[in-house]
Amino acid sequence: MYRFRKQRETKDTKPFPGKLIVVEGVDGSGKSTQVYLLKRWLELNNVQVSFTEWNSSALVKRATKRGKKRQLLTPTTFSLIHCTDFAHRYEHEMVPLLKQGYIVLADRYMFTAFARDAVRGCDRAWLRNLYGFARLPDITIYFDVAQEVAASRVLTGRARIKYYEAGMDLGLAPDTRESFRIFQGRIAQEYERMAVEYGFTRIDASQSIELQQEQVRREVASQITVSDYKRPPDMAQPVDQYQALVM
Structure with a gap:
């Protein structure tokens, strides 16, 4: 144990040229939007930016899908397979781009595992050690919304909730939708704990999409000099006049 801790203490902690911005929140909080x-x-400001999302590594996607479909995952294997996915994306996508000076946006980060896996009974300290190879984000934005509102958004827009998404493996309730509500409520409690522990920037996700986005941009601009991350002239992107972004 001492040896592992020593490795964590001596790992390269020099700041990357790029910046890592993470969004977190329960299902239905609107963070992906x-x-x-x-x-x-x-992109419209010609910034070098890249995007990554939770559970999207091609390396383990097939195994994850098979395990979930057959309901084979225990809390520990569930945690480890998602950590494998995260580690692959972290080492092969996030870190190389951060070293190149990109702003990397992550739709969920290790905090998602901290919340979901803790609710499934995994030890919080064990989870933090498991993800000890990953750096803390430069900015973590937490979209805070009442559990009833978030659950309603998901349940209204979806015909079916998946087994693990609803927390059915925990035996919280026989009904999938009720289990989902209970499961997401417990995840929200973990996020509240982490918001204090890690100093998340909190956004009221019950506000309009436009108002939330204004606050997100303001927060990013207050902590990062966006103009420092512009693409070189020969890499400039054509301007996309996306009407939904005109505010």
Whole structure:
């Protein structure tokens, strides 16, 4: 144990030229919409920006899908397979781009695992050690919304909630929708704990999409000099006049 801790203490902690911005929140909080709008805003300002999302590594996607479909995942294997996905994206996508001076946007980061896996019974300290290889983000924006509102958004827009998404493996309730509400409520409690622990920037996700995006951009601009991350002239992108972004 000492050896592992020593490795964590001595790992390279020099700041990257790029910046890592993370969005977090329960299902239905609207974070994916907001990070998309932030990405388009940065692109329209000719910034070098890249996007990554939770559970999207091609390396383990097939195994993850098979395990979930057959309901084979225990809390520990669920945690480890998602950590493998994260580690692959972190080492092969995020870190190289951060070293090149990109702004990397992540739709969910290790905090998603901290919340979901803790609710499934994994030890919080074990989870933090498991993800000890990853750096803390430069900015973490937490979209805070009442659990009832978030659950209603998801349940209204979806015909079916998946087994693990609803927390059915925990035996919270026989009904999928009720289990989902309970599961997401417990995840929200973990996020509240982490918001204090890690100093998340909190956005009221019950506000209009436009108002939330204004606050997101303001927060980013207050902590990052966006103009420092512009693309070189020969890499400039054509301007996309996306009407939904005109505010």
